[in-house]
Amino acid sequence: HIPNDTILYLNGVSVSFDGFKAINGLSIVLKEGELRAIIGPNGAGKSTMMDIITGKTRPDVGDVYFKQDIDLTKHDEADIANLGIGRKFQKPSVIETLTVWENLELALAGNRTPWQSLVFKLTNKDKDRLDEMANYINLGDQKNTLAGDISHGQKQWLEIGMLLLQEPEVLLVDEPAAGMTDEETFKTADLLRDVAKSRSVIVVEHDMEFVKALDCKVTVLHEGSVLSEGPLDVVQQDEQVIEVYLGR
Ligand code: ADP
């Protein structure tokens, strides 16, 4: 029953915390190679939705599938990451006492078993790959700078680069533009649009200028379910969306 170009399939998903329904009959379908923005007021359930996809939170009811046949409710967080679903949390978690390059190197080594990473030596091909990634995330000139000394926005890019080195099929990104300058915000939209050429990307975001720059289908969440879905200019005209955002 799941179309074969589907990469993520959520159907009738609900989850309660102490009797409070944070997610309430949520259904979302993401196609292979799709870029999707998820917006919605605080507490709408955006982060909880990400928690459900990544196995951090188990739904009480509902289907959560990766592709057509992988039931994500039967897998744990580590499994799901290994299946190819990468997640970037809101706060960057780069190692500040290492350089940009060393952080990328660590992410590449992270694909290996503990024993392999102990004896892990970068090949020339690996080095080229790290160079390419540094350039790709706009940090080509900062390779030898400590991650603690780059801007907040650059840390977000570094973390996206680290995730991309793991070659996820789906990338989930929670509020990447928070705390970014306008220039960084637009560069991030460009970056994520390019990432979505080779994989599927879900971006949770508040910044409407950023969402506009992503130029993709938008899903509006409210009280744990989908309130509206479509192009940004269409959902922005939706009476229910206007009501929720203006708090009438
Ligand atoms: P958003 O990311 O859209 O701001 P969240 O998914 O973080 O919203 O939260 C949705 C609702 O669920 C909120 O009311 C929040 O307080 C509640 N919630 C989320 N996680 C938990 C938890 N672990 N325990 C209790 N309540 C939670």
Ligand code: MG
């Ligand atoms: Mg959130």
